[in-house]
Amino acid sequence: MFQVQIKRLPGSNGLDLPRKMSQAASGFDLQAAVEEPVTLAPGQRILIPTGFALAMPIELEAQIRPRSGLAYKHGITCLNSPGTIDADYRGEVKVLLINLGQEPFVINRGERIAQMVFQTVPQVQLEEREELSDTVRGSGGFGHTGV
Ligand SMILES: O=c1ccn([C@H]2C[C@H](O)[C@@H](COP(=O)(O)OP(=O)(O)OP(=O)(O)O)O2)c(=O)[nH]1
Numbered sequence: 001m002f003q004v005q006i007k008r009l010p011g012s013n014g015l016d017l018p019r020k021m022s023q024a025a026s027g028f029d030l031q032a033a034v035e036e037p038v039t040l041a042p043g044q045r046i047l048i049p050t051g052f053a054l055a056m057p058i059e060l061e062a063q064i065r066p067r068s069g070l071a072y073k074h075g076i077t078c079l080n081s082p083g084t085i086d087a088d089y090r091g092e093v094k095v096l097l098i099n100l101g102q103e104p105f106v107i108n109r110g111e112r113i114a115q116m117v118f119q120t121v122p123q124v125q126l127e128e129r130e131e132l133s134d135t136v137r138g139s140g141g142f143g144h145t146g147v
């Protein structure tokens with residue numbers, strides 16, 4: 001179990017801290033810390049504050065992922081999904097939403113607009129080589145195995 005420190009920021013009054021909505025949920029749901037309702041027009045993107053900041057151990061990152069219900073029902077998703085919260089970030093966690101639906105979408109304060117999933121990040125050291133080992137795939141990509 002990792003310990004992650006969380007700090008409530010000004011403007012988070014009345015909001016819950018991120019929490020899992022079921023015992024074995026992967027993600028902590030994130031509430032919109034908007035002061036007033038915000039309308040997202042079709043095709044529009046917006047950065048939504050969440051009202052908190054984190055201090056994670058170096059072994060972790062947090063991924064900001066869309067909620068499937070918003071995506072399925074309204075075409076609302078995270079433009080940069082999964083958003084990356086670095087372990088050394090101490091600013092407000094924000095959610096970059098885009099409206100890929102056909103209708104305007106209203107974001108109200110406290111609405112659960114995304115989820116945050118913690119992942120371990122292996123510490124990696126890159127070693128430069130003149131050549132790499134051969135594989136069957138080689139440089140095949142982007143559908144080279146067929147559609
Ligand atoms: O959905 C997101 C994505 C990023 N961030 C914050 C936390 C993260 O640690 C920082 C940098 O994110 P990223 O590395 O994706 O952005 P960048 O364009 O590379 O910015 P930087 O040069 O600051 O790393 O921005 C969020 O709050 N929400």
Ligand SMILES: [Mg+2]
Pocket residue numbers: none
């Ligand atoms: Mg970056």
